[in-house]
Amino acid sequence: xxxADVKPEPPFRGRATIRDIADLAGVSIATVSRVLNDRPxxxxxxxxxxxxxxxxxxxxxxxxxxGLSSGRTGMIGLTLPLVADAYFGPMLSGxxxxxxxxDMRIVLAPTFHEHDREVSLVERLMRGTTxxxxxxxxxxxxxxxxxxQSQGFPFVVVDPREPPPDGLACVAAMHAAGAKLATEHLLxxxxxxxxxxxxxxxxxxxxxxxxxxxxxxxxxxxxxxxxLIVYSDWRTPWGIRAADQLLSLPDPPTAIFxxxxxxxxxxxxxxxxxGLSVPDDLSVVGFDxxxxxxxxxxxxxxVRQPLAEMGRMGVSLLMRLIEGRRVDAMRVELSxxxxxxxxxxxxxx
Amino acid sequence: xxxADVKPEPPFRGRATIRDIADLAGVSIATVSRVLNDRPxxxxxxxxxxxxxxxxxxxxxxxxxxGLSSGRTGMIGLTLPLVADAYFGPMLSGxxxxxxxxDMRIVLAPTFHEHDREVSLVERLMRGTTxxxxxxxxxxxxxxxxxxQSQGFPFVVVDPREPPPDGLACVAAMHAAGAKLATEHLLxxxxxxxxxxxxxxxxxxxxxxxxxxxxxxxxxxxxxxxxLIVYSDWRTPWGIRAADQLLSLPDPPTAIFxxxxxxxxxxxxxxxxxGLSVPDDLSVVGFDxxxxxxxxxxxxxxVRQPLAEMGRMGVSLLMRLIEGRRVDAMRVELSxxxxxxxxxxxxxx
DNA sequence: CTGTTAGCGCTTTCAG
DNA sequence: CTGAAAGCGCTAACAG
Numbered sequence: 001x002x003x004a005d006v007k008p009e010p011p012f013r014g015r016a017t018i019r020d021i022a023d024l025a026g027v028s029i030a031t032v033s034r035v036l037n038d039r040p041x042x043x044x045x046x047x048x049x050x051x052x053x054x055x056x057x058x059x060x061x062x063x064x065x066x067g068l069s070s071g072r073t074g075m076i077g078l079t080l081p082l083v084a085d086a087y088f089g090p091m092l093s094g095x096x097x098x099x100x101x102x103d104m105r106i107v108l109a110p111t112f113h114e115h116d117r118e119v120s121l122v123e124r125l126m127r128g129t130t131x132x133x134x135x136x137x138x139x140x141x142x143x144x145x146x147x148x149q150s151q152g153f154p155f156v157v158v159d160p161r162e163p164p165p166d167g168l169a170c171v172a173a174m175h176a177a178g179a180k181l182a183t184e185h186l187l188x189x190x191x192x193x194x195x196x197x198x199x200x201x202x203x204x205x206x207x208x209x210x211x212x213x214x215x216x217x218x219x220x221x222x223x224x225x226x227x228l229i230v231y232s233d234w235r236t237p238w239g240i241r242a243a244d245q246l247l248s249l250p251d252p253p254t255a256i257f258x259x260x261x262x263x264x265x266x267x268x269x270x271x272x273x274x275g276l277s278v279p280d281d282l283s284v285v286g287f288d289x290x291x292x293x294x295x296x297x298x299x300x301x302x303v304r305q306p307l308a309e310m311g312r313m314g315v316s317l318l319m320r321l322i323e324g325r326r327v328d329a330m331r332v333e334l335s336x337x338x339x340x341x342x343x344x345x346x347x348x349x
Numbered sequence: 350x351x352x353a354d355v356k357p358e359p360p361f362r363g364r365a366t367i368r369d370i371a372d373l374a375g376v377s378i379a380t381v382s383r384v385l386n387d388r389p390x391x392x393x394x395x396x397x398x399x400x401x402x403x404x405x406x407x408x409x410x411x412x413x414x415x416g417l418s419s420g421r422t423g424m425i426g427l428t429l430p431l432v433a434d435a436y437f438g439p440m441l442s443g444x445x446x447x448x449x450x451x452d453m454r455i456v457l458a459p460t461f462h463e464h465d466r467e468v469s470l471v472e473r474l475m476r477g478t479t480x481x482x483x484x485x486x487x488x489x490x491x492x493x494x495x496x497x498q499s500q501g502f503p504f505v506v507v508d509p510r511e512p513p514p515d516g517l518a519c520v521a522a523m524h525a526a527g528a529k530l531a532t533e534h535l536l537x538x539x540x541x542x543x544x545x546x547x548x549x550x551x552x553x554x555x556x557x558x559x560x561x562x563x564x565x566x567x568x569x570x571x572x573x574x575x576x577l578i579v580y581s582d583w584r585t586p587w588g589i590r591a592a593d594q595l596l597s598l599p600d601p602p603t604a605i606f607x608x609x610x611x612x613x614x615x616x617x618x619x620x621x622x623x624g625l626s627v628p629d630d631l632s633v634v635g636f637d638x639x640x641x642x643x644x645x646x647x648x649x650x651x652v653r654q655p656l657a658e659m660g661r662m663g664v665s666l667l668m669r670l671i672e673g674r675r676v677d678a679m680r681v682e683l684s685x686x687x688x689x690x691x692x693x694x695x696x697x698x
Numbered sequence: 699c700t701g702t703t704a705g706c707g708c709t710t711t712c713a714g
Numbered sequence: 715c716t717g718a719a720a721g722c723g724c725t726a727a728c729a730g
Contacts, residue, residue: 089433
């Protein structure tokens with residue numbers, strides 16, 4: 001009633017639907033749909049008319065409805081262990097940016113490291129809500145992943161926890177090469193007794209980094225003292241303990257290579273407690289190069305993992321999968337590089 | 350082919366639909382829908398039968414379809430400036446956890462601090478994809494927010510950038526009280542010349558914290574030296590500069606209160622460069638108590654803002670809005686508290 | 699190049 | 715308490 005229709009008042013109740021646009025533009029809804037989906041078979045003139053109306057009313061298509069009829073929702077799911085985390089944050093950020101550029105939406109599903117939660121979340125994501133998913137550091141076993149794949153749901157693994165199964169789209173970083181770089185850096189500085197705070201045994205990252213560490217040592221003709229390698233949870237408090245252990249050895253290392261920034265920062269704390277100065281008395285290098293590396297004093301030398309890039313790459317692979325295009329490289333490894341800051345120097349004496 | 354049908358093979362092609370479940374359970378789809386939505390008008394026995402089948406097939410309802418027919422999609426949108434951030438991370442995490450508990454999905458929309466992007470993102474979120482939104486530190490002006498509200502889209506603002514307009518659901522922290530606490534702590538330690546690295550002028554957080562800072566000083570009978578307050582961008586490099594400025598004053602402060610952890614850590618860096626020891630030569634306190642506060646050496650004394658709690662609270666308000674329930678407290682302020690760590694001590698001499 | 703017509707999977711009156 | 719039927723907004727053949 002009282003249909004003013006002065007100028008900017010939409011002649012429909014809530015938000016415009018494709019039908020409103022069609023009426024306003026004087027065409028059929030099919031035509032509007034075509035325009036909206038950039039189909040080639042529309043007269044340029046018609047297209048312009050429709051776009052006009054669309055812009056005027058700030059119309060944008062209802063994803064749910066589109067999903068229902070076409071099967072593609074324009075949304076992708078993303079699982080990750082933790083959302084408030086210096087490591088996963090940048091990955092998520094990179095992925096979300098890439099998705100934004102493609103005008104796709106991201107459904108966030110943090111798993112808090114719980115296997116069951118992750119499984120049920122993925123299950124739900126599959127049910128018509130999303131077109132595919134990115135699984136960051138998934139909890140699922142290879143077998144579970146394969147089952148998922150066999151169900152025809154497109155997904156890509158970013159930063160696999162275990163050695164990446166082949167046939168699965170997967171993006172990782174060059175752990176071994178990075179670890180080799182870090183170790184060589186220490187070696188060049190003159191260090192001969194280098195301790196390593198490795199991550200949790202069995203993890204892909206841990207084992208690969210260990211490989212690089214050992215390779216560099218071997219190349220320098222140094223045989224590894226088993227006492228100098230201690231496994232640890234990835235978090236700082238555990239890094240402190242591990243460093244304590246290393247530093248209280250009869251013949252302690254002059255440098256410590258933490259397999260991620262958290263444990264390396266743990267080493268910084270341990271050294272501080274012991275009155276050791278970094279880098280004068282002890283050199284420390286980390287891995288990942290998260291934001292933490294730069295805020296700590298002294299700033300941490302660390303191996304840079306291209307976290308955001310990994311997220312973007314995951315999206316890129318996923319899009320190919322969803323579009324059914326051939327994915328030649330199912331598995332991509334992004335390179336790592338050493339960022340030298342203030343925590344490394346030649347050994348004392 | 351070779352449809353084994355041994356036991357767990359579903360008799361339908363892709364994923365089960367509500368119709369499949371209905372057939373299998375020998376009821377109508379309407380009944381299944383009722384069960385799925387916890388409607389009261391179903392015989393307990395029928396309900397059980399249906400649930401049985403649902404569980405057996407791991408069925409869960411297609412949100413898109415539900416959204417289409419009922420108007421509620423079970424998804425909510427969340428905008429925030431940055432996703433990879435020690436400040437927003439915990440807020441996002443809290444919100445996502447609360448949403449998970451309600452079996453709702455979250456559509457993530459990072460704005461990278463771009464006003465236009467945020468506006469268009471919110472616009473899109475409104476169009477049938479989500480039931481409502483949480484806007485963290487929104488870029489929108491009060492006027493824009495009100496327009497949004499007038500369109501009937503439920504949303505809540507978490508951590509307003511400007512003084513929160515009333516009538517809008519909003520959750521914030523008690524900035525002034527927290528700043529007062531921090532200042533009093535310094536005062537009790539014996540500091541008399543206390544510098545402040547304030548945030549950007551005009552921000553709600555900045556102004557409120559300034560109020561608390563001034564109030565504490567006034568209560569102690571100290572009148573503020575304008576030279577001792579310097580405004581700054583919220584990031585560490587700017588914090589360093591601000592601290593440099595403070596520390597190079599003819600009569601430099603013995604303590605610095607950074608209005609967030611980033612700038613406080615900047616003060617730590619500045620002190621380090623100057624050869625000043627914290628807390629012996631200079632005390633530093635931060636605000637927010639992000640993860641950074643605990644990893645830095647010395648660990649930072651900081652005012653704790655209940656970030657995750659704010660996210661949860663935002664969800665809780667939003668749900669009430671969506672369900673059309675009365676929201677008595679449209680505006681909630683969560684309390685802050687001081688966490689004393691290692692960066693504060695009595696002034697030298 | 700454009701319009702007509704089925705549904706997509708689900709919720710929801712409205713009858714029984 | 716349960717079923718039948720009418721869409722929700724959109725896409726995708728299929729005709730013209």
